[in-house]
Amino acid sequence: MNIDNIEAFVYINHYGSFNKAADVLYISQPTVTARIQSLERELDCKVFDRLGKQISLTDKGRQFLPFAQQILQVYQTGKHQIQSKGLVPNELRIGSTVSVSNYVMPQLLPQLLKEYPHINIKLITAPTDYLIEKLQSKEIDLAFIRKVVNPAIQAFPFCEDPISLYVYKGHPLVQKGSALIQDIVEETLVFFECGSLDWMRLHRVFESMERPPNIVYQVDNLETAKKLVLQKAGICFLPALSVQEEVEAGALIRVDIAETAGISLRTSLISLNGENGGFVQTLLELGAGYLKI
Template identity: 85%
Template structure:
């Protein structure tokens, strides 16, 4: 059985389109069609129903899909082991979101440098969507992002950073260290908005209130949000990693709110399937060894 036929089958199912699969695989649409026709001859059944532009798996295709995914994963891992054995690149290109770049990356880069002293490192900071495209185009080797589901990409949970309410040290809530969501209705709220699903959970909590909090400042930069709180302009929900130094110095105080407990920013480490196994293993070892304030998934 031709592995390229199986690859085309898995990608078409994921993207729901022959054309999109062809773009990702860097081949023509007729070539993708030919590969599926060849696979169907080998299996002696149809794997897709084509209704105009809509593509659906047949019952037989649905039965074959998990086996095809497993075959493709095993092949890619084996190929990587053969090609990468004993080969360490001169440069490792890492992508990360802004928060990871600011608060985690200095430690991670130093860890990698100690383990691989002869390697140079290049860091690219961008949005999750941009980093995924750069990874697929092989402009970077690894990336730390929020979340991705893509058959071409392997993803490893790296850390979970709890989001809590922080106030300046002389704020009335600082003495209590505990509040209900209703108590912040009259407060001036600074809101950091990064567009991720994790932050949407806060919006849902606000929407459930009879009187939502007064969001006076809505910003897209963690440092800006933090400095507004330090300047006593308001209070803000922030991830713990971004305020480590200020909490230790006593200039920012965490206030626990039961209604928002469990909301956190989740960061994953990603790479193309079967690639950079040694670097991934090294970084995940560091993740296992990390301690609070972020909560680890590995």
């Protein structure tokens, strides 16, 4: 069975179009069509139904898809291992979101350099969508992002950063240690808004309240939000990694809210399928060693 045919099948299913799959694979649309026709002859069945420009998997196509994805991933991993065995690049280009750059990289990168003392590390900070584009164009080697679903990209869970309510020293809620969401209705709330699905879960909690919270400050920068709380301008839901130093110093105190328990920022480490496996494994091991909240 031809691996190129399987690759075309997986990509067409993901992008929902022969043309888009051709663009990503840097081949012509007729070549993609020919590969699918060849695959259908090998399988002795149709894998796609075509209605004009619309395509969908047939029942047989849906049955074959998970096996095709597994075959493609194993092939790409094996190919990379053969081609890169014993070779370590001179430069490692890492992309990360702002919060990861601020609160994870300063501890992680020196540890990575101890494992690979002869490489130079280049860090690029950008939003998730931009980093995915840079990874696909091979302008970066790895990236730390929120979430991705793409057949060309491997995603590894890296860490979960719990989101909790933090108040300043001396705030009345400190004595309680825990509270219900309704207890903060009268409080001045600082809200960090980054647009991710994780933060949207907080919005849903707010929508369930009889009275909405008093959001006086809505900011798009974690450091700004944190400093407003330190200046006693309000209280705020913040990820734990961003306030580790302030909590250890006693300047900020976590207050457990029952309705928001379990909400966290999930960060994944991503790479192109089969590439930079050694670096990925090292980073996952380092992350497991110190990201304990």
